Amino acid sequence: MRASTGEQRWQMALLALSVYAVAPHAVGGLVIRAAPGPVRDCLLEEMRDLMQTEPIKRVPSTVSESRLIGGVDLTATLATNTLHWEQGLVAQADGGSLILSMAERTERRAVAHLTSCLDQGEILVAREGITQRSDASFGVIALDEGQAEEQPEAALLERLSMHVELEGIGIRDLGAGPWSSGDVARAKSLWARVTLDENNIEKIAAASLQLGIQSPRALIQTAAIARIIGALHETESVSEEHLQSAIALGMLHRATQLPQSPEEQAEQPAEKEPQDTDEQNATKEREQLPEDALIEAAMATLPRHLLEMLKDRATSRQTSSVSGGKAGSLHKNKQRGRPVGTMPGSPREGYRLNLMATLRAAAPWQPLRRPEGDTGNLHIRPSDIRVTRFKQPKETATVFVVDASGSSALHRMAEAKGAIELLLSDCYSRRDNVALIAFKGDKAELLLPLTRSLVRAKKALAALPGGGGTPLADGVDLAHQLVSSIQRQGLTPTTVFFTDGVANVARDGSPGRTQAQAEAMAAAKGFCKLGSRTLLIDSSPRPNPKARELAGALEGTYLPMPHASATGLRDVLIPQ
Amino acid sequence: MALAYPFTAIVAQDAMKQALMIAAVDQEVGGVLVMGDRGTGKSTAIRALAALLPKIDTVAGCPYNCDPSVPKAGLCEPCKGTKNPDTVTSIPIPVVDLPLGATEDRVVGALDIERALHAGEKAFEPGLLARAHRGFLYIDEVNLLEDHIVDALLDVAASGENLVEREGLSIKHPSRFVLVGSGNPEEGELRPQLLDRFGLSVDVSTPMDVKARVEIIKLRDAFERDRVGFIKKWRRKESAQRKVIESARDSVNDIETPNEVLEFAAELCMKLGTDGLRGELTLLRASRALAALKKQKTTTTAHLKAVAGLVLRHRLRRDPLDEAVSDVRIERALASMSQE
Numbered sequence: 001m002r003a004s005t006g007e008q009r010w011q012m013a014l015l016a017l018s019v020y021a022v023a024p025h026a027v028g029g030l031v032i033r034a035a036p037g038p039v040r041d042c043l044l045e046e047m048r049d050l051m052q053t054e055p056i057k058r059v060p061s062t063v064s065e066s067r068l069i070g071g072v073d074l075t076a077t078l079a080t081n082t083l084h085w086e087q088g089l090v091a092q093a094d095g096g097s098l099i100l101s102m103a104e105r106t107e108r109r110a111v112a113h114l115t116s117c118l119d120q121g122e123i124l125v126a127r128e129g130i131t132q133r134s135d136a137s138f139g140v141i142a143l144d145e146g147q148a149e150e151q152p153e154a155a156l157l158e159r160l161s162m163h164v165e166l167e168g169i170g171i172r173d174l175g176a177g178p179w180s181s182g183d184v185a186r187a188k189s190l191w192a193r194v195t196l197d198e199n200n201i202e203k204i205a206a207a208s209l210q211l212g213i214q215s216p217r218a219l220i221q222t223a224a225i226a227r228i229i230g231a232l233h234e235t236e237s238v239s240e241e242h243l244q245s246a247i248a249l250g251m252l253h254r255a256t257q258l259p260q261s262p263e264e265q266a267e268q269p270a271e272k273e274p275q276d277t278d279e280q281n282a283t284k285e286r287e288q289l290p291e292d293a294l295i296e297a298a299m300a301t302l303p304r305h306l307l308e309m310l311k312d313r314a315t316s317r318q319t320s321s322v323s324g325g326k327a328g329s330l331h332k333n334k335q336r337g338r339p340v341g342t343m344p345g346s347p348r349e350g351y352r353l354n355l356m357a358t359l360r361a362a363a364p365w366q367p368l369r370r371p372e373g374d375t376g377n378l379h380i381r382p383s384d385i386r387v388t389r390f391k392q393p394k395e396t397a398t399v400f401v402v403d404a405s406g407s408s409a410l411h412r413m414a415e416a417k418g419a420i421e422l423l424l425s426d427c428y429s430r431r432d433n434v435a436l437i438a439f440k441g442d443k444a445e446l447l448l449p450l451t452r453s454l455v456r457a458k459k460a461l462a463a464l465p466g467g468g469g470t471p472l473a474d475g476v477d478l479a480h481q482l483v484s485s486i487q488r489q490g491l492t493p494t495t496v497f498f499t500d501g502v503a504n505v506a507r508d509g510s511p512g513r514t515q516a517q518a519e520a521m522a523a524a525k526g527f528c529k530l531g532s533r534t535l536l537i538d539s540s541p542r543p544n545p546k547a548r549e550l551a552g553a554l555e556g557t558y559l560p561m562p563h564a565s566a567t568g569l570r571d572v573l574i575p576q
Numbered sequence: 577m578a579l580a581y582p583f584t585a586i587v588a589q590d591a592m593k594q595a596l597m598i599a600a601v602d603q604e605v606g607g608v609l610v611m612g613d614r615g616t617g618k619s620t621a622i623r624a625l626a627a628l629l630p631k632i633d634t635v636a637g638c639p640y641n642c643d644p645s646v647p648k649a650g651l652c653e654p655c656k657g658t659k660n661p662d663t664v665t666s667i668p669i670p671v672v673d674l675p676l677g678a679t680e681d682r683v684v685g686a687l688d689i690e691r692a693l694h695a696g697e698k699a700f701e702p703g704l705l706a707r708a709h710r711g712f713l714y715i716d717e718v719n720l721l722e723d724h725i726v727d728a729l730l731d732v733a734a735s736g737e738n739l740v741e742r743e744g745l746s747i748k749h750p751s752r753f754v755l756v757g758s759g760n761p762e763e764g765e766l767r768p769q770l771l772d773r774f775g776l777s778v779d780v781s782t783p784m785d786v787k788a789r790v791e792i793i794k795l796r797d798a799f800e801r802d803r804v805g806f807i808k809k810w811r812r813k814e815s816a817q818r819k820v821i822e823s824a825r826d827s828v829n830d831i832e833t834p835n836e837v838l839e840f841a842a843e844l845c846m847k848l849g850t851d852g853l854r855g856e857l858t859l860l861r862a863s864r865a866l867a868a869l870k871k872q873k874t875t876t877t878a879h880l881k882a883v884a885g886l887v888l889r890h891r892l893r894r895d896p897l898d899e900a901v902s903d904v905r906i907e908r909a910l911a912s913m914s915q916e
Binding site for chain 1 (some may be wrong): 613614615616617619623673675681687716717720744761762763764765781782783784786789790792793794796797800801
């Protein structure tokens with residue numbers, strides 16, 4: 001198994017694109033994870049070449065609901081006095097594609113509409129007095145520009161069968177694809193006739209189990225991909241090679257485990273040369289099932305860093321999917337809370353029409369607007385429309401930053417866990433989100449991304465490790481990143497540090513108290529600029545001046561542990 | 577309209593199918609909650625159920641699907657007004673989707689802005705709750721539903737009536753529906769009040785053996801290839817299933833529940849310490865529906881045991897961090913009772 005070159009990966013991306021172009025709706029779509037740039041532009045250009053006849057619509061991440069699914073054209077309706085319906089993008093894209101820009105930022109409700117179209121191939125709109133069903137069978141090209149943890153909504157990723165990563169492909173790697181738009185058109189009519197035999201289906205099923213893929217949707221889509229690849233090669237049966245490409249395209253990115261035993265993974269240090277591990281694997285796998293060879297071959301098409309990522313993900317995938325519970329936090333100020341007056345606007349954007357205010361705004365103009373001879377009619381213009389404004393306290397999020405180092409772990413970890421459990425247990429009624437960062441050894445880790453889910457929190461807590469050095473600065477840095485991203489989401493974060501404030505591992509991983517301490521203090525000063533509420537709980541048996549100093553730098557409340565039992569802690573966090 | 581995948585062609589997932597069938601037989605059971613991973617066929621099953629449901633009679637043209645056979649007091653205002661709600665049409669039992677991100681005015685209904693502006697009329701535009709009357713209301717990703725929508729739903733589900741007081745309107749119409757929710761437990765919790773509204777709850781997981789997976793690929797592939805043909809092929813099974821539901825719907829009210837079954841239900845609920853009477857009532861209703869589905873005339877403790885998990889799983893007082901315990905506790909209670 002050899003990591004592939006940029007050129008090979010570019011060809012793989014083109015293959016994915018061709019498969020997509022043959023049957024956009026059947027494969028759901030394509031996620032293109034890449035920063036904007038010439039390589040991505042080139043891929044999109046290829047796509048336009050391959051799909052010359054189908055409609056392609058671009059959807060911005062801030063698309064309004066009425067634009068996406070359609071709604072009443074208020075201006076035209078008011079101007080002509082007859083109801084005008086404006087078709088949405090999903091209906092306009094029927095039979096073609098939607099390109100989703102900045103898919104990682106697309107709002108939850110837009111994603112919900114897209115996924116329901118992907119599932120059903122039609123859109124039912126029931127709003128503003130019109131019920132309309134339109135065909136909306138399309139594929140989605142999601143342009144994911146996310147960094148690190150940022151990803152499009154999991155519900156969307158689940159339905160788009162192929163993922164392409166363009167990272168590391170250079171301009172020089174770009175070449176022409178193996179298929180022209182003519183080939184694609186031919187495959188379109190052919191792929192319905194391509195069959196998968198029993199043997200191939202079993203291989204797909206077995207591969208999915210070995211890669212730890214739960215979703216049957218992946219199976220169904222991979223089967224379709226294999227058939228389309230067959231059609232592109234102008235055969236009516238699917239060969240081993242086609243199957244291998246199909247698994248590479250449709251399954252590998254969903255893998256939650258690799259077909260190796262966990263012990264073996266643990267034995268291999270990360271620095272080891274990939275070639276070595278490959279040989280080991282190869283010998284092992286020769287004795288195993290034939291499906292292993294299939295996956296093995298499919299994996300050769302991946303870039304090296306992706307392989308590493310896959311291995312990481314194999315352990316953490318379950319917990320690092322997109323955070324749940326953030327839905328609903330975005331639009332609430334349009335819908336609920338305390339009404340605080342009215343403003344001009346359109347009810348299409350999710351605001352609520354305030355009829356009285358609208359009429360009041362229209363009233364003074366009536367004599368001017370009324371044509372000669374007209375007496376009773378009311379003339380209302382779009383500019384008169386008033387909507388109600390609401391104000392609502394923001395949702396809260398509590399970030400726990402836990403010192404899991406040797407000095408802290410033993411006697412304090414239980415308290416930290418206890419406090420988090422208590423917070424979580426009433427979090428659904430209080431609508432509180434929780435995240436957990438732990439630092440130990442030589443780095444800090446996000447154990448639990450922002451969530452309201454007890455199931456996930458429980459898993460993360462159960463796995464909370466302890467022991468090792470204290471990379472305090474790293475912990476504060478990671479908290480800084482997380483808290484600022486929480487603030488961007490529009491939530492109000494509170495940060496709780498559990499530490500004794502004694503750092504002994506510097507940012508670069510080197511031991512040494514002086515440098516580590518200085519870095520931690522600097523990081524803390526940076527953190528306090530976020531202006532969020534901070535609490536530092538001193539986890540040492542007796543109050544430690546260093547912890548107090550750190551709390552000062554964080555501009556947070558200092559609380560020595562003797563006063564902070566698990567229940568006491570909750571009381572501090574939740575004033576009411 | 578896109579053709580739905582046949583209910584009977586869904587591989588495995590027996591508990592989910594059974595729960596949906598029970599809800600289809602006796603709508604008073606009070607809804608089904610299906611929680612599980614993505615892609616386990618939750619939405620597929622619920623949409624497929626729509627095709628299996630028998631037709632019902634409604635007053636022609638009534639936006640609220642009024643039942644012509646009930647006394648006038650139970651009708652909506654327009655139907656009460658007409659002297660003669662006799663023109664009857666028969667429609668399929670509605671299965672209404674409540675899409676995530678639906679606005680409150682679409683759910684409960686609101687002032688018809690257009691007519692208000694044009695004609696100066698104060699007209700009510702019925703919402704999804706009106707359309708779902710006497711049918712099913714399906715909420716995908718129910719745990720992500722916004723709070724203010726949940727509030728509206730809870731109120732209507734409790735009273736069977738939708739009361740709209742907004743924008744100068746004052747409207748009341750009947751709205752009784754079976755709430756069907758699905759979601760992924762990793763995305764968040766359900767509010768306890770909403771959880772309580774569901775009569776039955778099912779946890780679904782993906783079949784993890786090769787054979788079932790092969791079967792899934794095959795069937796789905798055949799379906800995608802030729803939807804019309806596939807549905808035709810399954811038509812006989814579907815109509816057999818529909819007949820089972822239909823005859824069970826007719827007979828469910830005549831099914832007798834012997835005293836020993838009543839006692840068994842009461843004892844089981846006491847052992848498990850469930851709150852209130854709703855668990856017990858649902859337990860009996862669900863066992864009756866199951867007996868009807870199996871074409872039996874009386875319920876037995878065997879029926880009761882079969883539905884105990886579905887009915888009680890989400891009603892146990894629980895430690896929120898300990899989700900595995902419910903099923904085990906129910907099994908243990910059942911085991912201890914059969915020994916006695």
